[in-house]
Amino acid sequence: MVEVGGGWWRIALIAAVAGCSRNPAPPLAGPSSAPVMQTPARVALIAAPVEEDWKGLGDEAAALLSQYLRINTTNPPGNEITAARWLSEALRREGIESRIFEPAPGKANLYARLAGDGSARPIVLLNHMDVVLASPEFWTVDPFSGVTKDGYIWGRGALDMKGEGIAQLMTMLILKRAKVPLKRDIIFLATSDEEIGAGVGAAWIAEQQPDLVRGAEFLLNEGGTTRAKTGSQGAVEYYAVGTTEKSPFWLDVTARGTAGHGSRPTPDNPVHRLIRALNRVAEWRTPLVVTPAVERSFRDLATIERDTTMRRWLSDIRTAIRDSVAVRQLTADLTYNALLRNTISITGVKGSTKTNVIPPTASAAIDVRLLPGQDPAAFLADLVRIIGDTAVTVKPQGPNWPATESSSETEMFRAITEVARRRHPEALVTTMMLAGFTDSHYFRRMGIASYGLGPFPLTQADSRGVHGNDERISLEVLRAGVRFYYEVVSRVAAK
Ligand SMILES: [Zn+2]
Numbered sequence: 001m002v003e004v005g006g007g008w009w010r011i012a013l014i015a016a017v018a019g020c021s022r023n024p025a026p027p028l029a030g031p032s033s034a035p036v037m038q039t040p041a042r043v044a045l046i047a048a049p050v051e052e053d054w055k056g057l058g059d060e061a062a063a064l065l066s067q068y069l070r071i072n073t074t075n076p077p078g079n080e081i082t083a084a085r086w087l088s089e090a091l092r093r094e095g096i097e098s099r100i101f102e103p104a105p106g107k108a109n110l111y112a113r114l115a116g117d118g119s120a121r122p123i124v125l126l127n128h129m130d131v132v133l134a135s136p137e138f139w140t141v142d143p144f145s146g147v148t149k150d151g152y153i154w155g156r157g158a159l160d161m162k163g164e165g166i167a168q169l170m171t172m173l174i175l176k177r178a179k180v181p182l183k184r185d186i187i188f189l190a191t192s193d194e195e196i197g198a199g200v201g202a203a204w205i206a207e208q209q210p211d212l213v214r215g216a217e218f219l220l221n222e223g224g225t226t227r228a229k230t231g232s233q234g235a236v237e238y239y240a241v242g243t244t245e246k247s248p249f250w251l252d253v254t255a256r257g258t259a260g261h262g263s264r265p266t267p268d269n270p271v272h273r274l275i276r277a278l279n280r281v282a283e284w285r286t287p288l289v290v291t292p293a294v295e296r297s298f299r300d301l302a303t304i305e306r307d308t309t310m311r312r313w314l315s316d317i318r319t320a321i322r323d324s325v326a327v328r329q330l331t332a333d334l335t336y337n338a339l340l341r342n343t344i345s346i347t348g349v350k351g352s353t354k355t356n357v358i359p360p361t362a363s364a365a366i367d368v369r370l371l372p373g374q375d376p377a378a379f380l381a382d383l384v385r386i387i388g389d390t391a392v393t394v395k396p397q398g399p400n401w402p403a404t405e406s407s408s409e410t411e412m413f414r415a416i417t418e419v420a421r422r423r424h425p426e427a428l429v430t431t432m433m434l435a436g437f438t439d440s441h442y443f444r445r446m447g448i449a450s451y452g453l454g455p456f457p458l459t460q461a462d463s464r465g466v467h468g469n470d471e472r473i474s475l476e477v478l479r480a481g482v483r484f485y486y487e488v489v490s491r492v493a494a495k
Pocket of ligand 1: 128160161194222
């Protein structure tokens with residue numbers, strides 16, 4: 001099917017000019033302005049897609065992703081408004097109205113909703129439009145070319161997370177096009193500022209526009225992993241669905257003492273104090289804690305673990321953490337270690353800027369990550385006790401939150417499991433805790449069961465492009481992911 005073109009060109013130009021007059025900062029020129037206006041052929045659907053429709057729908061997703069990747073949303077500054085207008089147009093072509101919020105110049109959050117009959121609560125499809133910096137000198141192609149080459153679509157954001165954004169967008173388009181009767185509203189929410197961990201994206205929605213998502217039962221977001229088996233065409237090893245994330249608790253440690261000349265040492269040099277305090281922090285082995293999500297995923301992972309000893313430990317992690325040999329080996333794995341305890345990384349140290357000056361204070365930054373169920377205040381009290389020096393203070397850098405967990409005993413989790421099993425009976429479906437964090441915590445804290453869903457089966461090597469160089473997604477994987485997303489959402493939302 002051919003789509004109208006000229007009208008959108010004009011709207012885009014007017015919008016770009018209007019945007020510039022209010023805010024001259026983010027340039028709209030460059031590779032992003034022209035090609036994104038083209039519209040791909042659409043698949044005409046009169047009912048939910050059948051096998052032969054998926055080829056065309058996959059092509060459409062590829063064309064859309066390629067366009068989306070040409071919009072440079074490197075954050076900072078993000079310039080998500082350009083991406084939001086493009087998404088809005090893609091939705092409008094399908095007759096889906098959207099609303100763009102502009103919380104700051106050049107920034108945007110886009111909201112659209114497909115109405116269900118209200119007999120069940122809504123589902124939110126959450127995606128962030130911003131991407132991290134790409135250094136073109138390390139790339140094989142221009143990171144904002146969206147080029148298709150060697151069976152892959154290349155570009156910053158292909159995996160994190162414009163590819164998943166397109167899977168969500170396609171889900172909206174297909175449901176609307178095929179007039180699938182829905183029992184739940186489907187909310188499409190594209191946000192700014194995920195990559196800077198704060199700002200005017202999901203945080204802004206949660207604070208300023210919580211009514212947009214209030215009452216929703218489920219949310220799907222990045223933060224899951226679908227691991228393709230290396231070397232075996234198309235097979236999947238596991239689907240790890242993110243049900244919880246550790247919570248960052250970043251701290252400033254400051255030591256006070258007496259300033260002076262470096263040639264005449266003072267007994268309470270604050271840099272010496274700080275080093276002694278940090279040494280105690282670095283030596284502290286925080287207790288091992290088994291949380292329900294980790295226990296479940298370890299038990300599941302045990303079923304595909306080849307090493308028999310490791311298999312035994314993973315299958316009963318509560319017993320294993322009482323065995324010193326098991327503890328040594330398990331915690332030698334950086335991921336397992338991060339999943340089993342609150343972690344501490346000392347990441348920044350500041351003293352004097354002059355070698356011959358003893359400063360009045362010295363400070364350090366500590367990146368603490370807390371497990372779900374942990375109380376930040378209690379952790380802080382423990383840390384102060386470990387430091388054991390009243391001349392050393394510890395202060396949180398900003399607000400923090402206790403990590404929460406979404407249940408795996410839900411209609412959504414069951415749907416994910418069923419869709420995954422139908423396509424890949426060989427695959428394990430399990431829960432996962434992220435050692436890092438996404439925007440899901442804003443919504444978990446609003447009572448929405450939020451899942452990290454990785455629709456694209458990727459090998460470890462395929463995932464390397466995330467925040468790295470040559471980020472790309474294979475056309476085949478994109479197709480599979482779009483279909484997977486649609487099948488999960490329609491299973492939970494269709495009447
Ligand atoms: Zn991301």
